[in-house]
């Protein structure tokens with residue numbers, strides 16, 4: 198028996214190198230991270246950061262060049278069939294049989310497990326019942342994705358790895374999938390998630406690891422990550438009469454290295470500056486009214502959110 202105190206996932210110094218005669222790519226460059234049981238751990242990163250490579254190693258589909266990786270306390274290179282049955286996997290390329298219909302495929306899959314979920318209940322929860330008679334090759338990308346998610350969880354895995362499960366879904370299906378993932382977590386399933394949808398990441402994640410160029414650049418709970426960041430967003434709305442003052446603010450923010458966006462309509466000026474917002478800049482903003490010494494229509498300084506951190510990480514590594 199495995200001890201449940203083991204983390205759901207643990208990696209140490211994981212390196213994956215893809216080498217051809219012409220080039221060599223270090224997709225993972227010393228990744229050390231862990232994911233606690235019963236929580237949602239999200240891996241974020243720009244395209245090519247190494248997220249799918251990491252999942253492929255954790256799924257035992259790719260041998261690391263260096264380092265070690267464990268799922269549920271077992272090395273990924275030494276897993277038995279029984280160990281594999283405890284891990285559910287949803288890949289970006291679905292790997293589903295094209296001629297099968299969901300109504301046959303899910304019950305067929307269920308027969309491989311001792312205590313499977315009821316296929317019809319899964320169909321209903323993921324909206325698959327609407328197209329259960331259609332062969333998989335005729336399903337849309339978003340429909341196929343939901344069948345792949347159902348297939349990943351039908352055996353009641355203790356650990357579920359989901360590679361961009363909500364990407365490309367319409368808003369109704371996306372909500373269904375996000376709520377489904379929440380319910381898996383509530384049942385105690387450990388979940389490793391990758392996504393580019395930062396709203397979903399904010400809603401679902403207990404812990405986040407942000408990868409860039411094959412390395413873990415930031416790790417922590419959402420609260421730890423955002424409170425440790427010195428980044429703030431200064432947002433201001435002013436009347437067009439305040440344009441000269443807002444222009445001075447823009448120049449000062451740019452000189453301090455902040456990222457600035459401005460939009461002007463006939464009735465309002467909107468100004469946003471993101472980065473290390475100094476007290477001097479806040480004082481300058483407080484004077485952006487229609488006449489000298491008057492305050493602007495609105496002014497706020499807010500803590501960085503996950504989106505800000507994501508951009509910051511990408512910029513630091515550019």
Ligand SMILES: Nc1ncnc2c1ncn2[C@@H]1O[C@H](COP(=O)(O)OP(=O)(O)OP(=O)(O)O)[C@@H](O)[C@H]1O
Nearest residue numbers: 215222223224242243244245246247248249250251
């Ligand atoms: N089989 C392969 N052969 C050569 N290079 C590869 C291979 N698979 C991935 N790579 C490279 O490894 C790096 C990481 O790729 P990976 O697919 O892990 O990124 P990702 O973070 O999942 O990106 P995305 O968000 O686009 O899915 C990229 O530079 C990619 O080109």
